[in-house]
Amino acid sequence: xxxxxxxSGGHGxxxxxxxxxxxxxxxxVPGIEExxxxxVIANTADDLWMHGxxxxxxxxxxxxTLGNGFDHxxxxxxxxxxxxxxxxxxxxxxPGTWFGLGDRDIATHLVRTxxxxxxxxxxxxxxxxxxxxxxxxxxxxxxxxxxxDDRVETHVAVKDADSPSGLAVVHFQEYWVRLRAGVPVEKxxxxxxxxxxPGPGVMDALLKSDLVIxxxxxxxxxxxxxxxxxxxxxxxxxxxxxxVGISPIISGHHVRGMAEQMLAAVGVDATAAAVGLHYGKxxxxxxxxxxxxxxxxxxxxPALTESGLKATAVPLWMSSEDATADxxAAAVGLxxx
Ligand code: GDP
Ligand code: CA
Numbered sequence: 001x002x003x004x005x006x007x008s009g010g011h012g013x014x015x016x017x018x019x020x021x022x023x024x025x026x027x028x029v030p031g032i033e034e035x036x037x038x039x040v041i042a043n044t045a046d047d048l049w050m051h052g053x054x055x056x057x058x059x060x061x062x063x064x065t066l067g068n069g070f071d072h073x074x075x076x077x078x079x080x081x082x083x084x085x086x087x088x089x090x091x092x093x094x095p096g097t098w099f100g101l102g103d104r105d106i107a108t109h110l111v112r113t114x115x116x117x118x119x120x121x122x123x124x125x126x127x128x129x130x131x132x133x134x135x136x137x138x139x140x141x142x143x144x145x146x147x148x149d150d151r152v153e154t155h156v157a158v159k160d161a162d163s164p165s166g167l168a169v170v171h172f173q174e175y176w177v178r179l180r181a182g183v184p185v186e187k188x189x190x191x192x193x194x195x196x197x198p199g200p201g202v203m204d205a206l207l208k209s210d211l212v213i214x215x216x217x218x219x220x221x222x223x224x225x226x227x228x229x230x231x232x233x234x235x236x237x238x239x240x241x242x243x244v245g246i247s248p249i250i251s252g253h254h255v256r257g258m259a260e261q262m263l264a265a266v267g268v269d270a271t272a273a274a275v276g277l278h279y280g281k282x283x284x285x286x287x288x289x290x291x292x293x294x295x296x297x298x299x300x301x302p303a304l305t306e307s308g309l310k311a312t313a314v315p316l317w318m319s320s321e322d323a324t325a326d327x328x329a330a331a332v333g334l335x336x337x
Contacts, residue, residue, distance in 0.1 A: 001036065012257070045153055048099075054116055063126075147232065156189070157188075172221060211332065245291050250272065292311070
């Protein structure tokens with residue numbers, strides 16, 4: 001297999017892709033050629049405008065991670081970051097300083113915003129930013145595509161005793177960063193999703209690749225939003241490539257983030273089995289051929305197999321590049337056999 005397409009959110013997705021690329025280069029992923037090309041289709045429903053600049057958290061997490069610029073200790077943003085602009089904004093008491101924008105990171109958003117305002121599409125801007133981050137490290141082996149060039153935003157309706165309706169609607173980032181995913185979710189609203197079109201290259205990547213991977217990203221607000229762009233789910237259903245997914249849920253819990261809260265909001269149990277069945281088997285209304293669960297969830301395998309999915313249990317903690325490469329190898333092996 002030479003052309004691999006991976007859907008992605010931010011942290012979980014990029015960690016997986018980094019391990020996959022490491023594994024491919026090291027010849028640790030049997031079945032994938034060492035010069036394989038990886039196309040990443042990233043979620044853009046977390047995107048927001050802050051202080052006049054366009055911020056794309058998941059695109060940037062993938063870009064910084066694969067370009068060796070990510071701060072792994074903090075878990076988001078640029079390494080060697082400084083915070084002068086944030087301090088100055090706080091001194092002005094402007095709203096929105098709950099969203100941390102570092103000085104280095106802001107340069108990315110300034111370039112993006114200038115290019116968007118000059119008339120370039122988000123895909124074109126992303127390709128330009130990747131000239132700096134991906135090209136020097138990966139050459140033409142990795143491509144990063146936004147799921148869409150259209151504006152799609154996840155909003156969250158939360159309980160708010162101070163509002164006459166008893167509800168407040170906030171951007172997903174405000175729910176996650178300011179409210180720390182700590183308030184009950186009434187409803188998720190995917191603004192703009194129904195009118196969005198897949199970004200340039202997205203459908204081609206899905207239909208012409210040799211393998212499609214759904215990494216351990218958030219099933220609702222990362223992968224769910226990618227699949228929600230009209231055409232993309234259909235692309236996964238139609239492609240002749242096998243489609244394999246990896247559970248972000250281990251032993252009934254997300255590893256980090258807020259997948260448990262998001263799954264509850266759409267009425268899906270936070271278990272590896274329920275998430276696999278939620279994605280579902282291709283040919284029976286779903287998008288997957290295979291689903292990897294952690295060894296702690298091995299008892300989920302029979303129900304998954306009964307639904308028609310290929311399923312197996314292997315360790316799913318992405319604790320090192322090697323461990324993640326082994327997860328990728330198990331995923332490929334599951335659908336290649
Ligand atoms: P976000 O956009 O930054 O939230 O990142 P993603 O949506 O790409 O990934 C978030 C998901 O990654 C969460 O649901 C986590 O449970 C999952 N995750 C993080 N680390 C690991 C890991 O080591 N193993 C597995 N299986 N899942 C992980
Ligand atoms: Ca995200």
